[in-house]
Amino acid sequence: MAKRVTARDVAKTLDISTMTVSRALNDKPNVSEITKQKVVETSRRLGYFPNHIAKSLVLRKTDTIGVVVPEITHSFFPGIVSGIEEICYEKGYHLILAHSAEDSEKEHDVIYTLTSKQVDGLLISTAQTVEDYTVYKQIIQRGLPLVFYDRCVKGIGASCVSIDDEDSAKLITEHLIKHGYSPIAHLAGPSRVLIGKMRMDGFKKALIEHKIAIAEELIIEAGLQETDGYRAMQKIFSLPESSWPRAVVAVNDPAAFGAMKSIYEKGLKIPEDIAIVGFSDDIRAQLMPSPLTTIRQNAYEVGKRAVDKLISIIEGENVAIEDIIIKGELIIRKSCGCR
Amino acid sequence: MAKRVTARDVAKTLDISTMTVSRALNDKPNVSEITKQKVVETSRRLGYFPNHIAKSLVLRKTDTIGVVVPEITHSFFPGIVSGIEEICYEKGYHLILAHSAEDSEKEHDVIYTLTSKQVDGLLISTAQTVEDYTVYKQIIQRGLPLVFYDRCVKGIGASCVSIDDEDSAKLITEHLIKHGYSPIAHLAGPSRVLIGKMRMDGFKKALIEHKIAIAEELIIEAGLQETDGYRAMQKIFSLPESSWPRAVVAVNDPAAFGAMKSIYEKGLKIPEDIAIVGFSDDIRAQLMPSPLTTIRQNAYEVGKRAVDKLISIIEGENVAIEDIIIKGELIIRKSCGCR
């Protein structure tokens, strides 16, 4: 490794103090234009790069934020990270990415080393297995800025940026109601998973507000995968034909794809016989024989807003605890038969 | 912010020196079991976390590697990052993620700050617009370990981990040849983009080795998008029907999807009238009316091997410059009519 060039080297060459070098390079006042010029020039000539680590040590600021992601390959996390990265770059921060692999122990571990590295703040989306919040509470107690994104823990004193699952589910259900569909079924996700619960709540709320009775036999708790949607739909078809739904709200797009398969196998048409809508605007949604009406969630925006909030806390601007909610966007395609 | 607890605090409480604390916590020899116990206990009680920044400064090692990604949302970069992260975690490294947004200037900028942060090594996939290699050369000259991944710059003294585009293209073309298809067309990518060139080379090599004449009019340079594939296929259909191909090798899956659309519009069947294959195993490939035969590229493996190499260079184990190539896997589905 070639020898590092330090501020002292630059100072020595010019026969001035390191302080002056520091001031010149950081655009501080109290440096004459002439020396500033000289410093900049020789720094370049000598190939001097400031050592950010040393700077961090004395300033107690690393300009780095730690981002904990449960699973980077999952659907919209890349989009979120992309949003985070962009804002970080703009505002001069760096991003240490850590992966919890949906495992609470690894998450704990990762948070620990992140704080060890003196990150200025933390952006966390909780792993699925997390049940104990003491780690988060400790962070908050220590005064380390923390913002949750997507998967949040509420009520412990941290801000949170999330997708509005409940409202979006309500929105898309209302869309079907307004177009006269009845009865409407719901292929629900597991109720112990937050998005499953939120979307089901939104579905029910829509029915209640429009004074429509909730037919419990048309709410099937299944899962988030294609096969789950397929099985759920088959369960519905096992009911007497008179109680089959005219429209179906699936918990997400993959479940909707599975349900569509089951509907086609039954020899029925979409949307003529049964209308169906999904959730999350999967890349495949528009490729279906009957393109799927769905909710598009803006991952980029979630990331952007989360860092924005975090950085404003770090810089002491907006310390208030907020729950920021990113609205979903209704994407109307053929599968709901509304156009 | 609550006051930091330092090693000195722990030392004072126990009325010993900070050195002993340091030794105890880092499992160094020359510490009695008893004091070690005490140190560990009080450290925990006081909530002491070693300051990694200070440690880095004195050891001149940050245990951090910088990863430059052109576009995190692009197809297999999440998989690569996931592979990188996993190995980093295992080996006790951290990962600073930086985004070049396919822009050479931003890339330059990002590399600069990464080195400023004293990363122990760099993992770079070059942005599309990069034409000047001096930045990379400077890194190498300084002795900062550098490994390229996916998009490489060869011949400047850095190791490289990439997908074997040429061989894979040859493999999939040979698959068509062996099943008796002739003539075979190629919807090529832009030749100035490396993957476009490599895949075209593989395609040609397969023909040459099997002593098949290359019909230049059946090689259409288009692009990497769906619409490019669509237009390219239309161009082929504008040829006299007698010279239409029996099979098509598309530069990637999206281009294949576009071509399929054009084929269907022509009233032809896949694979009965025209067989087609793609490249990259897009999530939509298996959902096509005629599921697409394609090449699956192991992104995770690329990331894993790249960090492996980088860390071994950092730790001085395996400094040799290597070109590591990850083989593609042929995924046979219906669209090639071979089963």
Next chain:
DNA sequence: TTGTACGCGTTATCAA
């Protein structure tokens, strides 16, 4: 086994 002095590269403070 334990402690002391010093240095890593930078910036804040205060004096010149």
Next chain:
DNA sequence: TTGATAACGCGTACAA
């Protein structure tokens, strides 16, 4: 406008 000194929190080298 500039410089000397101390400090950030830790580890190395050597002394006790």
